[in-house]
Structure formats: C-alpha cells, structure tokens
Amino acid sequence: MSSPIIVLIKAVYSDDISNKVLIQMAFSQAKAIGYGRILAAVLGSATVAVSSFIRIPQIRKLLIKSEKSRISVAEGLSLDGLGLETVNYLIHAVFNAQNKVPFINYGESLLLGIQNAIIILLAKFYRLRAYGEIDDFSNLDCKQKVQAVAKSKVANTLAIMVAATVFFTKIAPPQLISALQILNIPFSVIAKLPQIRQNYKLKTASHLSETVLTANVIGSLIRVYTSFTDYSLKSKRRKDTSNEKILVAGYTASLVMNSTLFGQAIVYDKLNKDTEPTEDKDKKKNE
Template sequence: MTAITRNLPWFVKDLGVSIVGEKCYVSLVENLNIEDVDCLKYALSKGLGIGIVVGGSIMKVPQLLLIVRAKSARGLSLSAYVLETLSYAITLAYSYRNSFPFSTYGENFFLTIQNIIITLLIIHYPTSRLTRAQSTAPRLALAAALTAVSGVVLYAVPPSTLSALQVATIPLSLFSKLPQIRQNARAHSTGQLSAFAVVAQIAGCLARLFTTSAEVGDPILTAGFALALVLNVVLGVQMWTYWGKDGREAGVSAGSKFEEREMEKISTNTWPQNEKVEVIVQPASPIRAGTPTRQQPGRKWARKVD
C-alpha cells in the first residue's frame, strides 16, 4: 500500500502538503502511520476548518432566500444582525492581521458579507407599519456608508486596539443574540428565522472550538466561540419549541383579536336573525269637537286607526 501512496501524482501531493504540511503528509499519507496522534489531530482540525469555511459560504443563503421570497423580515431583529455582523467583522480583521491560517477564520469573511446583505434586507423590508410608510432609501444609504467606514477603521486601527476590540466581541456576541432571543420569546415564534442557519451555527461553533485550540490556541477566540455556542443553542431550543407556530406579531392581544372579530361582523352586515325589534307608537292626543285640525309641521301623511 505504501508503494502506491508514495507515488501519488504531484498535484495530489502538493495539495496534501499545502493542507497538513510536509511532515504530516509524509507520516499520514506516504507512511500510513495512523499512530501519529499529533498529525492526526492536526489533519482533523484542518479538515474541519475547510469544511467550516465551505459551509460558512452558504450558511446564511437559506435565510436570504426566506426573506426575499416572503418579501418580509418578520421575526428578525435588526439590532441583533447589526451586532452580529460587527462581531464577525472584528474577528475577521483580527485573524487576518495576525496571519492565522485561513482555515481557522475563513467563514467569517463569507458570513460578514451575507450578514451585511441580510441587514440591508431587514431595513428594506421593515416590520412596523410606521416604517413601512416611509422611504427606505435614506436608511439603506446610511447603512451602506456606515458599513464602509467600519471596514476601513478595522483595517487601519493599531494592533493593540484591534486586540481590545476582539476582547469586546465576547460581550458583543452576547448582546447580538439577546434581542433575537427576546423577540422570539415575546412572539412565541421564530418568524422568518432559518432553521438551517441556526443548526449550522451550532455545528460551526463546536468545530471552531476544536480547530482554534488545535491550531491557534488563542484564549480570546476560544472564549468567544464558547459563548456563541451557548447562545446559538438557546436559539436552537426556541426553534424547536416554537416550530409550526403561526408567527403573528407579538403585539396582538386578546382584546385586539376581539375587536377584529367585531369589525368583521360589521363589515359583513351580519346581525342575529332571531333578534326582535319592538316599536312603540305613542297614541295621538284627543281632538275636541269644533276644533279645526292643523297638520303638524313635517308630517306629510296621517295614519287612520280603525
């Protein structure tokens, strides 16, 4: 078997070396040394990292399709997506400027882009009646400008400041999930939230905890992924609990539902058929003999009573 693995085509060898390095390629592929625990762990980490990057490139696509098809962002929290996008962008800049392997942070590049698009769609399809009546063009322009400015700032800030920002992603991740969790709890529904995206984020955080500890060993990144895992699990539990709910707006109460039913009755002119209406006719005052009769103003006819 080693006679075959040691004579693989050059492009296969170059690809393997670029992924796991010369030492681990020779040990695992050419010599088939499955007892090399360090190289096995490193190769597993690399494989998971590449899978996460590929998965991250399509993770939010189902969420995008849900919004576009429904032409609604109901159930999605704008503040949650803004904070989550900022957290992704900071981690992307921090990892890139520290020259970490792309397999340890590549999904943040794709998730940042996808989250920016989702955020703009939430602004374009507002959920409240007040904002729907207004033009979304100024808000979209402002959001695009702030996004561009944030990207320039993250690229240009000093490394010490960027490290402080990376530490800030830990509470930022917390605050980015809390608005969505709170909105789901109030509405008893997850609205247009994509189940695929939630499950993929849980799996991605689990894998990232392993790859970060195996390849980078950065405690800041590890803590951030651990917190993100806990919050994504909460979203997953809400998705399971509220699955199949009608997803009406959280502000609909029992009183408003009653008013809607009453208005519907009035609009359709439905009245109880068995209801009787009693009409009381006052008796006419007696007329004395010899008194001329005069028609009352406004009365154009008189009724004779036998």
Template sequence: MTTITRNLPWFVKDLGVSIVGQKCYVSLVENLDLSDVECIKYSLSKGLGLGIVVGGSIMKVPQFLLIVNARSARGLSLPAYVLETLSYAITLAYSYRNEFPFSTYGENLFLTIQNAIITLLIIYYPSSTPRLTRAHAPTTGRVAVAAIFMILAGLALVSLPRSALAPLQLATLPLSLFSKLPQILQNHRAKSTGQLSAFAVIAQIGGCLARLFTTATEVGDPLVSAGFALALVLNCVLGLQMWMYWGKDEREDFGRIGVAVEEKQVSWQPEAQKVEVIIPPQSPGPKHPSGRKWARKVD
C-alpha cells in the same frame, strides 16, 4: 500500498502539503502512519476548518432567501444582526492581522458579507407583518446610509494597528452576548421565530463546535475560544426556541389569512325593503263614433 501513496501526481501532493504541511503529509499519506496522533488531530482540524469555510459561504443564504421570498423581515431583530456583523468583522480583522491560518477564520469573511446584506434587507423590508390595507414604502434612503456606514466601519477596522485589535477582540464576548439576546427576547415575546432560518441556526451550532476544536488545535488563543464557546451557548438557546415554536408561524399565517378573507367577504348590506305597488284598474276610455275603442299605434 505505500508504493502508490509515495508516487501520487505532483498536484495531489502539492495540495496535500498545502493543507496539512510537509511533515504530516509524509507521515499520514506517504508512510500511512496512523499512530501519529498529533498529525491526525492536525489534519482533522484542517479538514473541519476548510469545511466550515465552505459552509460559511452559504450558511446565511437560506435566511436571505426567506426574507426576499416573503418580502418581510418579520421576527428578525435589527440590533441583533448589527452587533453580530460587527463581531464577525472584528474577529476577521483580528485573525487576519495576527496571520492565523485562513482555515481557522475564513468563514468570518463570508458571514460578515452575508450578515451585512441581511441587515440591509431588514432595514429595507418591514420587520412586522404588513396590514392588508396599508402599503409599506421601501426606505431606500436608510439602506444607502447604512451601506455607507458599513463600508466606513470596515475601512476603519482594516486601518487599525494590531495592538488596538486585541481589546476589540475581547469586546466580541459581550458583543456575542448582546447580539443574540435581542433575537432571543423577541422570539420569547412573540412565541414565534418569524422568518428566522432553522438551517442557519443549526449550522451555527455545528460551526461553533467545530471551531472550538480547530482553535484549540491550531491557534490556542483563549480570546477566540471564549468567543466561540459563548456563541455556542447562545446559538443552542436559539435552537431550543426553534424547536419550541416550530410550526406556530404557519398556524398564525393561516389564521391571519382566514380572518382577512372573512372581513373582505362580509359587507354591510341594508335589509331590503318591500314596496307594494298598487295599480288602479283602468277606466273604460272614450269610444270612437264607430263604436271601436281608441287604439294607439306603437312605432
């Protein structure tokens, strides 16, 4: 078997070396040494990291589609998404400037972009259920201002020195806390999760679990690990709320539609009044000298 693994095509070998490194590739692939625990953990971490990066590129797409299809951001907290986007952007800048492996933070790039788009959609679409008799005009001006502010904030993070990014990375801990609390409180008050995507919440729980393992294996930075641990706890709370309030949105929407149809069909109609028309008997008309009655020709 090792004869085959040691003579794999060059592009397969180069891909394997680029992922797990020369040492672990020779140990696990060429020599098939499954007793090398260190390389097995490292390879598993790399595989999980790449999976998270790929998953992060589509994690928020269902949330995006929910908002666009419903043309409403009902149940989504704007402050929560603003703070979460800022937290992702800071972690992205901190990891990039410290030259961490891309597999340990790459999903933050895609999540920052997706969260920024969702934040703009929350501003663009109404955050509450629109009334049937009232049209909501899109606030394109606010969207433009928010987009410009996001671009400027991104440029500011990129231009900051590495020494200034460490305190910002530490600040992602309270940012993670305050980014989830508005959404959690809003769900609790409404007893509903609105347009919140279950796929995104579940994917974030799994991503945080995997990131705790990859960070401990490849990076070992306590600031990054603490951020993922706190995010895991808060995402689990959101997942619990999704389970508690599951199906309530459909019942509310059905009841709202039923009331709207009933109100539309019921209209005020005054009771019809009966009018009696009395036609007096006709008196005999004058007779013609010939003895015939007058007759009128109708053209």
C-alpha cells in the same frame, strides 16, 4: 530535501509503489502530523467552504413569497443584534489576519459578515416598505428603483457599513483590534440577546431559517474544537497561548448562544403545532 507531504504526493503517481505501501506511508505521515490536527484542518476548511453560502436560506426568506411574507420576516429579525454580530465578525477577521492566523481558522467570519450585511440591508428595505417610507417598486424601472433606494435610509445603513469596514481594516491600530477581540466574547453574547428576546416576544422563530440555525450550532462546535486543538498544540510546545484562549472562549460563548436560538426554534415550533388543533376545533364550534 522535499517535505514528507510532497514525497507522498509524488508516490501516488509512481508505478513502482504498491497501494499497500502507499497506504502505509499515508498513515505514517498522518500519525507524524497528528490525527487531531488533520481533523481540525479538514473541519476548518469545510466550515469556511460551507460558510460561503450558509446564510442563503435566510436571505431567500427575504426574497421569495409575497411582499407581506418578506415584511413579516424582516420585522421578526433583530437588526440591532445582526448589526453587532456583523461588527464582531469584522473585528474577528481583522484580528486573525493581523496575527497571521491561517484563513481556514477564521475565514467563515468574513463570509458570514458579508451575508449578514445583505440580510440587514434587505430587512431594512422591507421594514421601510412597511412604514411607507419607500414607494412600491412594481411600476418603476431599474434606474428609478436605484434612485429610490439611494434616497432612503438603506443608503445610510450601507454607508455606515463601508465606514466601519474602512476604519477597522485601515485606521484602527492593532492594539485596539486586540482589545476589541477580547470584548468580542461579551459582545457575541449581547448580539444574540435581542433576537432571543424578539423570539420570546413573538413566541415563534419561523422568521429564522432552521438550516442557518442548525449550521450555526455545528459551525460553533467545530470552531471550539479547532481553536482548542491549536491551543493544545501551542501549549505542548510551551508557546504563548493567550490568543488561542481568547478564541476558545469566544467560540464557546457563540456555541451557547446559537444553541439557545436553536432550542427556541424547536420549542416554539412544537408549541405552535400543539395549539393548531385546538384553534381548528374552536373554529368548528363557532361555525
């Protein structure tokens, strides 16, 4: 016997069924599955889809404008925080894959981790350019550029990333991954602290993409909802909900920290706008 969803799909292409009957069938199927579960699935799929490119605005900040601007952005980013966050994403993805959790429930962790790795490598490169450890690329051909990067500390950073990926996906036992997933909660908080401290020190968050900050808050909020929906469903069926509790706690912690970074961007942007007129007046007086 075909599943209700298959029956509904076949009905869409049937000439013998009116639109009214089709709509009634759709609503009855949605009610049977549960509106909350359907919404969670849709939001989860949307989150994974958007996460495939959501960090691109931050990557663009490290690729466009002048080299001086790129170096400024690179120095404003916390590599320690980004590195720890990327490891958290990797552990989270491996943990969910090992527990056979649907990809739409954690896929953004893998995609965000890849984009984070690109940001780290670019930021590392421009920091080394600022320190004079990498020569100017303007007069080098493609082969010479690759050789220069291969001899720099950027290659060391890439090697560490590859080694960490191999360890967590191929070598680390499931028990270790489960333990690290629990520690993922305090780590997710700790990972954001260096960037929060850096923003406070610089009194600006202009080096961060507002699009990315906004998306991080929305994404965390969606994940709190989807993971809580899974927890509620298993709880009603009296199944083990220990993994779901860990995920809910982790996403809630991420929501708090992402909201803090978003708040910093708003506050510092307003402060900088308020101080600009005062600085302009002082310049006119001096003239």
